[in-house]
Structures are given as structure tokens and as C-alpha cells.
Amino acid sequence: MEYCVDNLPNDLRAALPAECVGWPCLQRCGLCYDEPFLAVDGELVTGDDHEELLADAGVSPDR
Amino acid sequence: MNVLFVSVDSLSRRFLGCYDLDVEFDVETDNLDRFAERAAVFDTHYAGSLACMPARREWLTGMKDFLWRPWGPVEAYDVTLPQAARESDVLTQLVTDHYHYFQHGSNGYYEDFHGFEFVRGHECDAWRTAPRIPDDEALLRQATDPDRWTPDGLQYINRAQYARNVADFDQDDETEFFAPKVFDFASNWLRENADWDEWFCYVDSFDVHEPFHYPEPYASMYTDEDPCDPALTFWPHYGRIDEGVAELSERELDFVRAQFAGKVTMVDRWFGRVLDALDDTGAWDDTMVVVTADHGHYLGEHGWIGKPAAPLYDVLARTPLLVWHPDGAHNGDRVDELTTAVDLYATILEALDAPVPDNVHSRSILPLVRGECDHHRDWALYGYWGSSMNVTDGRYTYFHPCDESVDTALYSTAMMNAHGDFKPKEPKGDAEAGEFLPYTDCPVWRFEGPSYARHDDPMLFDTDTDPRQETNLAGEERSEEDAMRELLVDALHELSVSENQYDRLGLPKP
Numbered sequence: 001m002e003y004c005v006d007n008l009p010n011d012l013r014a015a016l017p018a019e020c021v022g023w024p025c026l027q028r029c030g031l032c033y034d035e036p037f038l039a040v041d042g043e044l045v046t047g048d049d050h051e052e053l054l055a056d057a058g059v060s061p062d063r
Numbered sequence: 064m065n066v067l068f069v070s071v072d073s074l075s076r077r078f079l080g081c082y083d084l085d086v087e088f089d090v091e092t093d094n095l096d097r098f099a100e101r102a103a104v105f106d107t108h109y110a111g112s113l114a115c116m117p118a119r120r121e122w123l124t125g126m127k128d129f130l131w132r133p134w135g136p137v138e139a140y141d142v143t144l145p146q147a148a149r150e151s152d153v154l155t156q157l158v159t160d161h162y163h164y165f166q167h168g169s170n171g172y173y174e175d176f177h178g179f180e181f182v183r184g185h186e187c188d189a190w191r192t193a194p195r196i197p198d199d200e201a202l203l204r205q206a207t208d209p210d211r212w213t214p215d216g217l218q219y220i221n222r223a224q225y226a227r228n229v230a231d232f233d234q235d236d237e238t239e240f241f242a243p244k245v246f247d248f249a250s251n252w253l254r255e256n257a258d259w260d261e262w263f264c265y266v267d268s269f270d271v272h273e274p275f276h277y278p279e280p281y282a283s284m285y286t287d288e289d290p291c292d293p294a295l296t297f298w299p300h301y302g303r304i305d306e307g308v309a310e311l312s313e314r315e316l317d318f319v320r321a322q323f324a325g326k327v328t329m330v331d332r333w334f335g336r337v338l339d340a341l342d343d344t345g346a347w348d349d350t351m352v353v354v355t356a357d358h359g360h361y362l363g364e365h366g367w368i369g370k371p372a373a374p375l376y377d378v379l380a381r382t383p384l385l386v387w388h389p390d391g392a393h394n395g396d397r398v399d400e401l402t403t404a405v406d407l408y409a410t411i412l413e414a415l416d417a418p419v420p421d422n423v424h425s426r427s428i429l430p431l432v433r434g435e436c437d438h439h440r441d442w443a444l445y446g447y448w449g450s451s452m453n454v455t456d457g458r459y460t461y462f463h464p465c466d467e468s469v470d471t472a473l474y475s476t477a478m479m480n481a482h483g484d485f486k487p488k489e490p491k492g493d494a495e496a497g498e499f500l501p502y503t504d505c506p507v508w509r510f511e512g513p514s515y516a517r518h519d520d521p522m523l524f525d526t527d528t529d530p531r532q533e534t535n536l537a538g539e540e541r542s543e544e545d546a547m548r549e550l551l552v553d554a555l556h557e558l559s560v561s562e563n564q565y566d567r568l569g570l571p572k573p
Binding site for chain 2: 002004005006010013014021022023024025026027029030031032033034039042043044
């Protein structure tokens, strides 16, 4: 699972497991500006809420 | 003295014959080689602040950028090169296709020139709005991957913009593409403005930056693939080549490398027009010519593509620098002394006999160029804001990681984005104002943004014995690692960086 540091809330970022890879920019500025998004196995997924996207990807933040 | 300053975005020096060509292609760079035979070729020149606009703030204002702020505008307390030149009665001109000058977050860089020519349409330049769906489906697919993108999606940045921008270009006519237009304009400008007493011309070519799209003969010069094969992108996303959103097959990576090489050759051919103009106008005797790049571009080295979140290996950070000066002591020769991007500001002002502001971080290399000294600087710092800190002494490169749990302070008169460089700005409700900077009394905003660690542990390379930086010497209890860490601390202390930098880097405060 990949995410953009500028798109994911910082407190959520700190709670992600190590296998989640953060990038300072994923070069999807249009998406990044508009809505929450992640890349799961190289495919982009978007939604209203990062927690929901993470749950769909099977990722449990440690909070 | 006149000054011609040419920057070629992303020009990796290992693709240049004058820098010991280190790629699988025999890349044709006849004109850069021709200039290198005349000029002083600097072997140990390093970028400073990355990427595009931070580099331009160093060149055009003489200020180290990344230690205090990310990608952003010229500040009220900056004195730009064209402003300082103008005040010394020098005519100034900018020629560029670098559209970032005209995006969010980057104002102030072109306004002080007497004239500027902006060649429209590169990459995601917000230029053409028609056709709604570009007809060339192969081009659209190579540029955007329409399986993931809606070509007529109206989000802030959509890669279909590029396909729309070039939709009217004759795809068989290189003169309709960007570097040819930029260098053609520059060569004509040199011919038409020779009667001015003194001039400074800045030619800022966005090429060889991606997208790596351009016509024949260059498109097939270094590959047997069909350059229009929709299965092969000419515009890969940044990241790891072995997994994730930027993953590339061996075939895809080979194609991208070939297309990068082809673009280098196209830029070189048209750069030759500029050299011809200098020849024809007899300008060499009273003109300093500087050619450099803001950074390189990963093309599979160390497993990366683009300018991603990678450690700043020399592939990205060690940049070409070629300087012709009529009184140059090293013309036609090599210079091994350590130099860095920010130094070009004072160098150009000194060549123009214009005063250099006292508060800048730039040190003129003109004494070195003229043979008046044989040592220039002990260290060069380079990096991205909010990330690892990198230092070199000209032989060793030392990368010091940051603690991601400690945010990085950002100082500016603008409320710029910490990341997301050119996205629309958002208000920073937690900003405080004050005289926080060591080099100006001007109050600025101070707020924080997330830090980003490019690596977890220190990295050390001996670039004399290991120029490809394949053997990390850090962690072996070597005295060189301690010495480089001390050099880093000394450099940070000399620049009077904020306490936040020491906190986030876990380094002792002076």
C-alpha cells in the first residue's frame, strides 16, 4: 500500500504499519488535491475517507 | 561583460561525453562536447536545493532554499539576478518553456527581466483546452494511461493536458517542439541584441525533463522499439521500478532510457544554434557562458525512476557545470574543486560587475575560474526540504536521515504547501509570524509540515573509489563518517539554521 504524505493526515500516517510506503509525492496532484486516495498493489483507489480505504485494503492503523 | 546562462532541466551528466559517458548508448552530444572543449568543465559540482523551483531560487537569488522552506516563490527580501543586473545597467532576458514559473507557488522569478519569452505547452502547462478528447489515442495512452484517468477530467492537474497541448503539433517536425523553440529563440535573441552595451540572458530549457516525447530522428535514435507503441510510456511515474505505482518492466525501462537519451541529443542539436550565434556575433571575447542543470534523473539506478523519494545519490545531485570566461584560466581544461548551485548567483553578478548582497549564501567561483585561487569551498549541502540532509566535501558524500516523528519548520512570507509543491495553496491556521530568519529582519510565517525520511540510517560513499555509490561505508566505525557528520554540523552552524533542524536530524546543537 502506497500513500502520498500530502494526502494522508499526519496522525494517521504515524499509525500505519511498516509495510505501508509513504511518498512525498505520488504525482497524482489532481487526485491528491481533490480527495483521499491510496495505491494498493499499484492500483489507485479513491474514497471519502482514508480510514475506509485502509480498511478496504486490509490495513489496520495502530491507534 | 555579458553573461549567457543556460540551464537544462534534468540533464544527467552521465549522458554527456564530456563527463565520461556512463550509459549503454553512444549518446550524441556533439555541441555540448564542442562547448566543453572551449570551457572549463567542473567535475565536482553539486546541486543544492531540489527540485526545480528550489534550484532556481538558489541560482536566481543566491539563497539556500531547502534548509528553511520547500518549493516556493521569490521572497520580498530576495534580490533576483535580473533585478541586480538591471540596477547595474545590464539588459536582461529570460527564454524558457519552464511552466512551473507560472504555476501556484512560484511567482517572482521572471518579473524582473526586461524581456521574457515563454514557450507554452510543456508537460502539464495549463494551455490548450481543445480538443476535449485528443484524437491521437496512442499518444494519450503513452502519456496518461486512460484506464486510470478520465482524459477530460477537470481536476487540477490531468496528464491529458500534455496530449491536448501537442495535438496541433506536426509530429514529424521537431521545430514545433519545446527545446528547438527555446534554443532557436535564444540564438535569434543573441543575434538581434548584440548592440546592447551589456546583457544577461538566461535560457532555461525544461527539456530534457519528462515527458520524453519528441519526433524523429531522435525518437528512434537509441531504440528499436516503435516510439509510438501505446504499450510503452514515455512518461513514467516516479518511484521504485520493482514494485508499486512506478513499476516498470525491463522492456519499459529500456525504452524510457532510450527516450531520455534521444531527448539529450535533441537538446544538444539545438543548443548548437546558440553556439553558432555566439560564433557569428563574435561574442566569445566579452561573454561568460555558463551551462548547468538543476539535478539529474534516475533511470533505474539504485532501483529508482524519476526524482522520487530516494536517497540523493550522485545520479541526482552531482550535476554538470561548464563555464567559458574570456579570462578563464581553465578554459579547455577540467576543474576538480567542489562547487555548488547557489554559487552561480554571485558568480554571474560578479561577472556583470554588479554588487552581490551581503546576506546571500552564494560564493562566486569567478576567482577560481580566473585562476586567482585554487580552493573554493570545504562543503556543499544539498537536499529536499523536510527530508534527509546531505553533505559532500568533494570526495565523500554523507546522507544523514531525519526523524519523521519531528515535523520540519517552514519559513516564508508565503503560506506555501509543505508538500504538493504546485497545488493550490491552503491557509495555515497555526502559523506564527516573527523575525525568525538569520539572513533578514523581515518578519515571516513559521509553521510546520511533515518530515520525510528517505532512508533510516546514515549512508556514506567514497566517490573517488566508488563513483556509482554502490558500497555504503556508514556503520563501519570509520573515522570518515565521524568527520563528515562533524562537517555537516559545522555547515549547519555556519548557516545559522534553526534549532528545529538539529532536533529533526538528531544532531548536537552548537
